[in-house]
Amino acid sequence: MADSAHSATEAAHAAFDLLPVVVLLVAAVVAVPLFRRLGLGSVLGYLAAGLIVGPYGIGFFQDPQAIIHVAELGVVLFLFIIGLEMQPSRLWSMRGEIFGLGLVQVVLAIFALIWVGILLGYPVAASFVAGTGFVLTSTAIVMQMLTERGQIAQPKGRRMVSILLFEDLSIVPLLALVAFLAPGGAEATVADRLLGVGIGLAAIVALVLAGRYLLDPMFRLLARFGAREVMTAAALLVVLGAAELMLLGGLSMAMGAFLAGVLLSESTFRHQLEADIEPFRGLLLGLFFLGVGMALDLQVIAANWAIIAISVPAFMGLKMAVIYGVARLFRARHLEAVERSVLMAQGGEFAFVLYAAATQAGILLPEWNATLTAIVIISMVLTPLLVIGMDRMARAPAPSMDGVDGVEALEPGQDxxxxxxxxxxxxxxxxxxxxxxxxxxxxxxxxxxxxxxxxxxxxxxxxxxxxxxxxxxxxxxxxxxxxxxxxxxxxxxxxxxxxxxxxxxxxxxxxxxxxxxxxxxxxxxxxxxxxxxxxxxxxxxxxxxxxxxxxxxxxxxxxxxxxxxxxxxxxxxxxxxxxxxxxxxxxxxxxxxxxx
Known part of the structure; x- marks a missing residue:
């Protein structure tokens, strides 16, 4: 009897282990308030907590990539909420910033960052992939920091969101380019490439049609007959379903979620959807940063410290210079250009996707992939520190007195x-x-x-x-x-x-x-x-x-x-x-x- 009870207890523990969940929650609850209290921001708190509990810290977790894959849903949900704030008319008004500002920044940054790898002696194809991956900014970090700084709805925040949207769109042609650069990739037929483009466009059309004719009636029906938790389940279904549809079409999950949000932005259920999604978004985005912190491979850094010590400042410095130059070219003020270049200086989560595809295609060696991943993660860790330094060094600009007169004394009188x-x-x-x-x-x-x-x-x-x-x-x-x-x-x-x-x-x-x-x-x-x-x-x-x-x-x-x-x-x-x-x-x- 005792043995069977003991076996049942062991089976229950084997079925679901709560310890990892408790460790993650403790790490977040302790580190994030502490780092915010110190003025270092929540992102750096999550990254530090992930490093401590990961395989190169205490060692509670040995597979950070598994956590990152799940937590990428936080980025997906974040883009959905951003989409809810972007009515189609507003998104159309941003087309110049998305396809003008975004395109110029991405193209010039790719051209500048390719030279880091070439000058370090790596092949042209590998250097291209390395630089291109670093061009793709971390949507999660920039969005989180814009939110914390209260700038996401401001014009300068909107311009950064436009660039991020273009970068999300650019992952599709970049992955196709990786396939083309792979040994034997040029032999792929034009028909295959056109088929891939056609599938992607079909996925977008299907999502637009579903959003136009199905989503609002579905939520109206659920609001009439469904329970409160069913509405929450439906909101998650819409986001994840749109993300999966885009993934099947060869596009990014984040782009699918963003389009779903845009399509529901004029729905009467917009505010309810935002309220339902927000708790999941916050938790999963925090989990994503924890996973990135865990993935910082200290052994790779120790083995390749010289390359990393050169590459991190080279990639970040060149990218910041390009971003600043493009911002000034598009008539942004000096302070806005500096802020944009600092906030967007890091590589992003899409770099991991691009480097993995390049490794599978034979363009990158596995050790190169590990080094590049470490470079991107270090840039993510450094960005909040750069932002803090920028804020502390910034001085309130002297107000322009053009068209402004100094005080003049009143003439005395009862009036x-x-x-x-x-x-x-x-x-x-x-x-x-x-x-x-x-x-x-x-x-x-x-x-x-x-x-x-x-x-x-x-x-x-x-x-x-x-x-x-x-x-x-x-x-x-x-x-x-x-x-x-x-x-x-x-x-x-x-x-x-x-x-x-x-x-x-x-x-x-x-x-x-x-x-x-x-x-x-x-x-x-x-x-x-x-x-x-x-x-x-x-x-x-x-x-x-x-x-x-x-x-x-x-x-x-x-x-x-x-x-x-x-x-x-x-x-x-x-x-x-x-x-x-x-x-x-x-x-x-x-x-x-x-x-x-």
């Missing part, structure tokens, strides 16, 4: 008003003053906004309101009234403190960020403050109760009760010295519930 900050609030607050004929002197420290305001006829002077000398130069002592409407709460507090200390007789009205900030401004002596969302939120609430059947008089009465209750709470919190935080929130909740 003289100084407005500090001309953003969303400052622009609106200025309108009643202008309508009443008051003389306004407006200062702001955003030169782009100043030039934009000038195009609409508004005269805004350049000046930093947190500096006392600027306030004197702007004529704060001569103003009948000062309006503080800057965006940053710290700046607003500093300006109010300076104004009430230096010009105590001048009334100061200020925009407050929230309730705690309003209490802080009052403590600094501001004559009037208003929370930036308070009145607009009350107007929204008034509209809501009107839609639900209240009369105008009833709605106004409710709003006046809320204002009165808010004034009472505000006065009480001034006495108690509560300027924000948990006690303030709980106090508001209690008083709201009690209705006083």
């Amino acid at each position: 003289a008003v100084l407005v500090i900050g001309y953003g969303r609030v400052g622009q609106i607050a200025s309108q009643p003053l202008l309508a009443r004929g008051h003389r306004l002197s407006i200062i702001d420290n955003d030169t782009d906004m100043i030039r934009a305001a000038g195009e609409f006829g508004a005269k805004v002077f350049y000046g930093d309101g947190t500096r006392l000398d600027v306030l004197h130069a702007a004529g704060a002592d001569r103003a009948a009234l000062i309006v503080v409407a800057v965006d940053r709460r710290e700046d607003a507090s500093r300006i109010v403190e300076l104004l009430k200390h230096e010009f105590p007789l001048v009334p100061v009205l200020a925009r407050a960020f929230d309730r705690g900030h309003a209490l802080e401004l009052v403590s600094k002596g501001v004559d009037f403050q208003i929370r930036e969302t308070f009145e607009s939120a009350l107007v929204l609430g008034r509209a809501a109760v009107l839609h639900l059947g209240a009369s105008d008089a009833e709605a106004d009465e409710v709003l006046e009760e809320i204002r009165a209750r808010d004034r009472n709470r505000f006065a009480l919190q001034q006495v108690e010295g509560i300027y924000g935080g948990r006690d303030l929130l709980l106090g508001n909740a209690r008083q709201s519930a009690q209705g006083n």
Whole structure:
């Protein structure tokens, strides 16, 4: 009896071993927050964790390539989510960047990087494959870093995404070129090549037709009759099915997922799909970086350290130079060109595919493949460090003063008003003053906004309101009234403190960020403050109760009760010295519930 129980336990353990999963989770949970705390980013944390638990660290895992193959689905899911944000019209508007900027960068980078291998004495075909593989940037690393930096939706981020999309497309002709360069590859018939191209195009057409006519009806049907988990399963089915279809057509899985996302970008289920996919995307992408860290073969590095020590800076340096030159050719600013060249300096995951195909075709020897793989992985590891160095060395550029005037002093008078900050609030607050004929002197420290305001006829002077000398130069002592409407709460507090200390007789009205900030401004002596969302939120609430059947008089009465209750709470919190935080929130909740 005991033996059979023991056998059953052993069989259960043999069937599924949880230890590797636990080790991966512990490595990620410990390393990533630590590296982010140190300012090194999550990508480097995953890579370091993978190296520690991999075959050349503690040794929990001996086959990192198996993990990488599974975790490549993280890149696939990432491209699907990017596709969801790219409506067909928006993608069409990017065609110039994809097939112009992307094509020029890829072609010039291939030409430049070929010479690394040739100068090191390798055959031309092997040098071509080595350089071409390094041209293909890591989509996973660049996308992750763009997301962490909040740049993926910005124009400069969009341009990098365009280049990455072209590189994904280029893997198909590059693999065909590898087959052509293989010994005996030139003997392949034209018909075979045309057949491959035709299969790829057929796969794209099939995916487009399915996306146009099948996907939205399918999700509508599932939303009506399916359970919540079935919708999640359907979302994964769409992504993985599209990836598999593209793979069968000789294209990349990432491209299939991206096209599926684009086709669903105008679907009513877009946001639900994104929410369903996001957790899987994050986990698998982290697993991919862990796998890359594990795959860093320290024995290969030790045996070929001289070649690697020359090749890594040569490949990265030449690629960065080409990227910078192409960026400037397409009229990117210097800082954007530098940032793009640093973020895209590494080789990518598609290099592994290209090198494996070249090794199978006889272009690369197995030891060359191992060395090149190590070079690509080291470049991936170095990229986050380069980005950190770039950020620390970068200095905020001096704002261009073209078309911008320095501060001018106000002429004294009862109608003289100084407005500090001309953003969303400052622009609106200025309108009643202008309508009443008051003389306004407006200062702001955003030169782009100043030039934009000038195009609409508004005269805004350049000046930093947190500096006392600027306030004197702007004529704060001569103003009948000062309006503080800057965006940053710290700046607003500093300006109010300076104004009430230096010009105590001048009334100061200020925009407050929230309730705690309003209490802080009052403590600094501001004559009037208003929370930036308070009145607009009350107007929204008034509209809501009107839609639900209240009369105008009833709605106004409710709003006046809320204002009165808010004034009472505000006065009480001034006495108690509560300027924000948990006690303030709980106090508001209690008083709201009690209705006083």
